[in-house]
Every structure is written in C-alpha cells, then in structure tokens.
Amino acid sequence: MMPVLMPVYARSSVAPVRGEGCYLYDAEGRSWLDFAAGIAVNCLGHGHPHLTRAIQRAAETLIHVSNLYTSPQQERVARRLVDLTFADTVFFTNSGAEAIECAVKTCRRHHFVAGRPERFRILTFSQAFHGRTMTAIAATDQAKLRDGFEPLPDWFRVLPFDDLEAARAAIDGSIGGILVEPVQGEGGIRPASPAFLQGLRALCDAHGLLLILDEVQCGVGRTGTLFAYEQYGIAPDIMAIAKGIGGGVPLGACLATEHAASGMVVGTHGSTYGGNPLAMAAAEAVLDIVAEPAFLAQVRARASRLRAELEQMIPNHTIFEGVRGLGLMLGLKLRADSRAFVQHLRDHGLLTVAAADNVVRLLPPLIIEEAHIRECVEKLSAAAAAWQVPEAA
Numbered sequence: 001m002m003p004v005l006m007p008v009y010a011r012s013s014v015a016p017v018r019g020e021g022c023y024l025y026d027a028e029g030r031s032w033l034d035f036a037a038g039i040a041v042n043c044l045g046h047g048h049p050h051l052t053r054a055i056q057r058a059a060e061t062l063i064h065v066s067n068l069y070t071s072p073q074q075e076r077v078a079r080r081l082v083d084l085t086f087a088d089t090v091f092f093t094n095s096g097a098e099a100i101e102c103a104v105k106t107c108r109r110h111h112f113v114a115g116r117p118e119r120f121r122i123l124t125f126s127q128a129f130h131g132r133t134m135t136a137i138a139a140t141d142q143a144k145l146r147d148g149f150e151p152l153p154d155w156f157r158v159l160p161f162d163d164l165e166a167a168r169a170a171i172d173g174s175i176g177g178i179l180v181e182p183v184q185g186e187g188g189i190r191p192a193s194p195a196f197l198q199g200l201r202a203l204c205d206a207h208g209l210l211l212i213l214d215e216v217q218c219g220v221g222r223t224g225t226l227f228a229y230e231q232y233g234i235a236p237d238i239m240a241i242a243k244g245i246g247g248g249v250p251l252g253a254c255l256a257t258e259h260a261a262s263g264m265v266v267g268t269h270g271s272t273y274g275g276n277p278l279a280m281a282a283a284e285a286v287l288d289i290v291a292e293p294a295f296l297a298q299v300r301a302r303a304s305r306l307r308a309e310l311e312q313m314i315p316n317h318t319i320f321e322g323v324r325g326l327g328l329m330l331g332l333k334l335r336a337d338s339r340a341f342v343q344h345l346r347d348h349g350l351l352t353v354a355a356a357d358n359v360v361r362l363l364p365p366l367i368i369e370e371a372h373i374r375e376c377v378e379k380l381s382a383a384a385a386a387w388q389v390p391e392a393a
Helices: 049-061 072-084 096-113 134-138 164-170 194-207 228-232 277-290 293-316 338-347 370-392
Strands: 016-020 023-026 031-034 089-093 121-125 156-159 175-180 210-214 238-241 252-256 320-326 329-334 353-355 359-362
Touching: 031 370, 049 277, 072 089, 072 252, 072 277, 089 096, 096 134, 096 175, 096 210, 096 238, 096 252, 156 164, 164 194, 175 194, 194 210, 194 228, 277 293, 293 320, 293 329, 293 370, 338 353, 338 359, 338 370
Parallel strands: 121 156, 121 175, 175 210, 210 238
Antiparallel strands: 016 023, 023 031, 089 252, 238 252, 320 329, 329 359, 353 359
C-alpha cells in the first residue's frame, strides 16, 4: 500500500519534534548533536532568539500578499544583499532549485536580447548538484538524478570538475555561460582550486560568457566568508543562493549584475510566494548576525579548530582517510560506505549528511562552540571504534 508521504526519501528513524541551539530532540526526549543543520540550512541553529522574534513579528503583521504589489520588505533585503556583494539586482525565490532556474533564465535572456539566441547552452561540471527540477537535473551527469526522466533538455554540456582546459576546449558558438559550485556539496565536499575559478572568470571575460555561481550550499557564511567566491578573488555575473539565507524558512535568491540581468524585464519571470514578508523577516535576521565581520571571524576560528581536531583524530581510526572542504563545510573521506556510517553516527547521537565519493558532510550551525566541537569529535571517534569491531571479527 502506498504510504501517505510519497516514498521518494529513504528516511531514517530519527524523528525530531524540537530543536534548541545545536541539538535536536524527539518525542521521547532523545537528543542528537546536529552537525547536518538541515543540510546547511539552520545556520543559526534551532530556536535562535533573534531569528525567532523576527519570524513571530512578521507572522503577527503580514505573511503574504504576492508580488502584484510593492514590497518594502523585499527592497530592504535586496539592498542589503546588493551592498554586501557584487550584485546590482536580486530576484527572490523559495528554494535553491528555483534560484538556479532563475539564474539559467537570466543567462538565456541576456544573450537573447543581445541578438545572440544561439548562445543557449551552459557549461556545467561532473558530480554537480543544482537541484531536482528538470532544468537542474539536465545540468548534471549524475545517473541517480537523471534516470527515468530522460530525454532531458539539451541545454548543458557537462565537463570534468576543476579541469580548466576541458572548459576552454568546450567553448563554441552555442555556449552562453558557465555554471559551477565553488565547493561541490553533494558531489563530495570538493572545493574548486583558485586557478580553476579564476580561469573560468577569465574565459567568460574573453568570450563574452556569463559566470554563474551556485552558492546554495556554500554561501551565507558557511565557508567563513559571507560568500565563498570572496576567497577566490573573483566575482560572478550571476549567483544562486538559498539554504542559510532563511535560517530555516524556505528562501532562495538569484543575484545578478545589471549587465547580466539586461533581459529580465516585466513578464519574463515570477513567483507567487517568492520574497514573502515572512521570509524577508527571516533573511534580515540572518544577515543581522551572519554578515557581521566579527561573526565571520568566529566562524573561521571555529572551522580551524574543528578541522585541527578532525585531523588529529583521523590517524587513530582506519575508517577515516582524510578531511577536506572550506570553513564549516567539511567532508570526512571514508574507507567505507558513507551512507551506512552516517546511519551509524545517528545511533551514536550525531547527525551528519552523506555525500558522493564516500564522504560524510559536517555542516554544523555556524554558532557552534568549543564544547560542540569536542562532542562531535568524541562521537565520531566512538562511532569509528565501534564500526571497527565487526570488521576485525
């Protein structure tokens, strides 16, 4: 019999009903240290007082009116994002996949209005994850995302990640842009090399292409700067963000320069719920905290400490191969199946996320303290020791 929830997730038995700070609790009072953070969404943890108060005030005042009317709430958040980034203009969405959709449409319209409709393809990279819409799965080579949905739009050309020469060789008259994650998340916590991202920027400049960054997972303070591109010494033309920007409230955004957004005029795009006052209140509260230089410095310090603790622990357990990533977007490479180990960690009171290449993602709230770092490493070590017992038997 079909369950009432469409069975598209292999859900674990963890059933949270309450969260507080860096912990989740089920109805029986069992607790887990949350180093998944809703897959990099709960950047301020659970029940953060500033975020909670902002959402409460918005719920009491105005939740939704649609985009038929002027939105002072959107204008405030958009102005803050523009002032904090490369962008001149912002479109608000409800998710990362919708932000990617807007980014692709922005690129396509840019070339269309410039009289170059033949430049409809975008270069993307192997093991990327840009969402689960038909457009987003067409942009990846991952069979698990594409199977059963082909034929897909012939809008993308997928190349090896971090291979600048492959990108250079793939550029022809049909290419209008390049879409890349500065740090691949689902693909195994793989940061792009500086030479790669800087090279892609140079290729776009040389060929009149638009550089589109997917910072849905790595943005909003996750890597220790407000956005990861800041660490590479480049700026994109278009950027998709989501996850952390709402702190748990569904929200995404497409940011663009005036040049890149030249084709986005009345009637070219829209969203019923995008940028609703409730989501904007959440975004303002998140930016109040995460955009502060002192907070970002603390994220970098905590990230450095966590990485050092992990590197010290790794040689003690054969299951671990290494650690990689940027900021508080770290991946533990395993010599075992990462999905099985993630489940094993849940049994030891630690929530993490699996990724490709047998990587366990550590995506804690950005507010973690030293005690949380110690507890995480202790739980990882205990789980690794327990995992080794049956292997040695």
